[in-house]
Structures are given as C-alpha cells and as structure tokens.
Amino acid sequence: MASWDWQLYCTDMVTEEIAPKCFGAPxxxxxxxxxxxxxxxTMFVSIAGLLVALVAGSLIxxxxxxxxxxxxxxxxxxxxxxxxxxxIVQLFVWYHVIPRLFPxxxxxxxxxxxxxxxxxxxxxxxxxxxxxxxxxxxxxxxAGQALGLTLPQTYxxxxxxxxxxxxxxxLTSESMxxxxxxxxxxxxxxxxxxxxxxxxxxxxxxxxxFLPVTILYFVSAYAINRVAKVIEWYVRVPGxxxxx
Numbered sequence: 001m002a003s004w005d006w007q008l009y010c011t012d013m014v015t016e017e018i019a020p021k022c023f024g025a026p027x028x029x030x031x032x033x034x035x036x037x038x039x040x041x042t043m044f045v046s047i048a049g050l051l052v053a054l055v056a057g058s059l060i061x062x063x064x065x066x067x068x069x070x071x072x073x074x075x076x077x078x079x080x081x082x083x084x085x086x087x088i089v090q091l092f093v094w095y096h097v098i099p100r101l102f103p104x105x106x107x108x109x110x111x112x113x114x115x116x117x118x119x120x121x122x123x124x125x126x127x128x129x130x131x132x133x134x135x136x137x138x139x140x141x142x143a144g145q146a147l148g149l150t151l152p153q154t155y156x157x158x159x160x161x162x163x164x165x166x167x168x169x170x171l172t173s174e175s176m177x178x179x180x181x182x183x184x185x186x187x188x189x190x191x192x193x194x195x196x197x198x199x200x201x202x203x204x205x206x207x208x209x210f211l212p213v214t215i216l217y218f219v220s221a222y223a224i225n226r227v228a229k230v231i232e233w234y235v236r237v238p239g240x241x242x243x244x
Contacts, residue, residue, distance in 0.1 A: 004208065005205070005208065008031055008204060008205065008208055009022055009030060009031045009032040009035075010022035010030050010031075010032065011030060011031055012028045012029060012030055013029050013030065013031060013034055013199075013200070013203075014029065016203075023036065031200055031204065031209075034191075034196050034199075034200065035193070035196055035200075035212065035213070035216075037191060037196075038191055038192050038193040038194075038195060038196035038197075038213075039193055039216050039220075041110075041185070041190055041191055041192040041193075042179070042182050042183075042185075042192040042193045042194075042216075042217075042220065043179075043220060044110070045110065045113055045114055045117065045182040045185050045190065045192060046117075046178050046179045046182045046220070048114040048118070049113075049114045049117035049118040049121065049178050049181075049182065050118070050121070050175055050178050051118070052114060052115060052117075052118025052119065052121075052122065053117075053118045053119070053120075053121035053122045053124075053125050053174070053178065054122075054125060054171075055122075056118065056119060056122035056125075056126075057121065057122035057123070057124070057125025057126045057128075057129060058125065058126075058129050058160075060075045060078050060079060060122060060123075060126035060129075061075070061125065061126040061127070061128070061129025061130045061132075061133070062075075062129065062133070062155055062160070063075035064076055064079070064126065064130045065130055065133045065134060066151070067151075075126065075130075078122075078123065078126070079123045079126050079127060080123075081123070082119050082120055082122065082123035083123040083124065083127075085120075087116070087117070087120045087181055087184055088184050088187060090116050090119070090120050091113065091116040091117075091184050091185075091187060091188060092187070092188075093116075094112045094113070094115055094116040095109065095112050095113070095116070095188045098112070099112075109188055109189070109190060110190060112188075113185045113188060113190055117178060117181055117182060117184075117185075120181070121174055121177070121178050121181070124174055125171065125174055128167045128170045128171060128174070129163060129164075129167060131167065132162075132163035132164065132166040132167040133159055133160075133163045135163070135166055136159060136162055136163060136166075140158055140159060140162070141154055141158070141159060143158070144157070144158040144159070162237075164235075165232075165235055165236070165237060168228060168231065168232045168235070169232070171228070172224070172225060172228035172229075172232075175224045175225075175228060176221040176224050176225055179217065179220050179221045179224065180217065180221065183217075186198060193213050193216060193217065194213075196213070197209050197210055197213045
C-alpha cells in the first residue's frame with residue numbers, strides 16, 4: 001500500500017508548489033482550499049434546495065388532500081410531473097431551457113440548481129405530507145370544523161402539526177438524499193464536492209481525493225440525520241408516534 005502524502009493537501013492546484021499554509025494562503029488555492037470550498041457549495045445547494053422542497057412539498061401535499069377537486073388535481077399533476085422526470089434532465093431544463101424561454105429572469109446558475117433540486121424533491125415530500133394527513137382519523141378534520149375553524153385553520157392547528165410528526169422519518173431520508181443528489185450540480189459546473197473530485201483526480205491520487213470527499217458526504221448526511229432525530233425527540237407526543 002502506498003504511503004499517504006499529506007503534503008498533497010497543501011499543494012497549489014495550478015503550480016503544484018507547496019503553499020506556505022495548507023488553508024487560506026494568499027495567492028494560492030491548495031487542494032484543501034478547493035475541497036472546503038466545494039463542501040461549502042454542496043451544503044449551500046443542499047440546504048437551500050431542502051428549504052425549497054419543504055415549502056413547495058408541504059403546500060402541494062396539502063392541496064392534494066383538500067376537498068376542492070381542481071386544487072387536488074393540480075397537486076397530483078405537480079407530483080407526477082416532477083417525480084417522473086430524472087433529476088439530471090430537470091437540471092438541464094432549468095439550466096439550459098428556462099433561461100432561453102424567459103431571458104428576463106437572468107438567474108445565477110446556483111439558484112437554478114437549487115430550484116431544480118428543490119422542486120424534484122418537493123414531489124417526494126408532497127407524497128409524504130399527503131400520506132401523513134390521510135393517516136389521521138377523519139374525525140379530527142370534522143372536529144376542527146365543528147369547533148368553528150375554517151379549513152385553513154383546521155389544517156394549521158389540527159392536521160398539519162400531527163401529520164408532520166408522523167412523516168419526520170421519511171422527511172429525514174429525503175433530507176439525507178438531497179445531500180447526495182446535490183452531486184448532479186457538477187454537470188453544470190457548480191464547484192461542489194463532485195466537481196472538485198473530478199478535477200483534482202485528473203492530476204492527483206484518486207485515493208487521496210475521493211476518500212476524504214466520500215467522508216465529507218457521509219458526515220454531511222449523517223449530521224442531518226442526527227439533527228432530524230433531535231427534532232423528532234423534541235416534538236414527540238407522549239403515548240403515541242412511538243414516544244415512550
């Protein structure tokens with residue numbers, strides 16, 4: 001087994017010279033600099049995409065359960081549209097097609113990637129929110145309306161608080177998946193971890209590049225898993241939903 005060359009991470013990616021400092025040396029971009037920057041882009045795309053997915057997915061999930069048939073059909077159409085087109089195709093549509101159809105938008109590439117990943121994931125979250133709401137007894141909806149609550153108030157104060165508690169485990173999986181799915185951003189030259197690993201591996205060791213990148217992906221997804229577990233414990237309802 002070849003020895004591990006730690007100096008690689010302090011080497012400038014352009015000149016292949018050893019930098020005065022491994023991280024943040026003026027005038028140099030070391031492999032470590034580029035890796036940390038790529039990790040930052042990965043987390044930005046993941047977190048921003050997750051926020052888009054949670055907002056859009058929750059709204060669409062609610063629409064799919066309302067009594068209004070047109071709104072329910074819109075929600076169903078949205079889910080089927082974004083769920084049945086591969087993520088990489090949706091990414092190219094947002095990056096190459098939408099700017100040509102609507103040049104006035106002039107959105108940065110990173111925003112287009114966030115929208116693509118967010119809307120793709122929203123279809124999956126919408127499915128989970130719908131399932132969470134339909135899992136609840138119908139009597140809860142009727143009880144809310146019997147108390148004089150409007151339909152939006154019934155969703156806000158009665159149905160959604162319980163439905164979101166039920167779907168935390170699948171939402172956790174989607175939150176972890178979005179970190180992994182963010183790797184498609186390399187296809188449109190967003191300098192994320194995947195883009196860094198492909199560029200760096202062309203001029204360096206595959207093992208010393210892909211191993212730390214793999215660990216960073218694992219740590220990022222696992223950290224989201226732990227945060228979700230804390231939220232699940234914090235919002236648990238004693239006696240139900242698996243709470244002790």
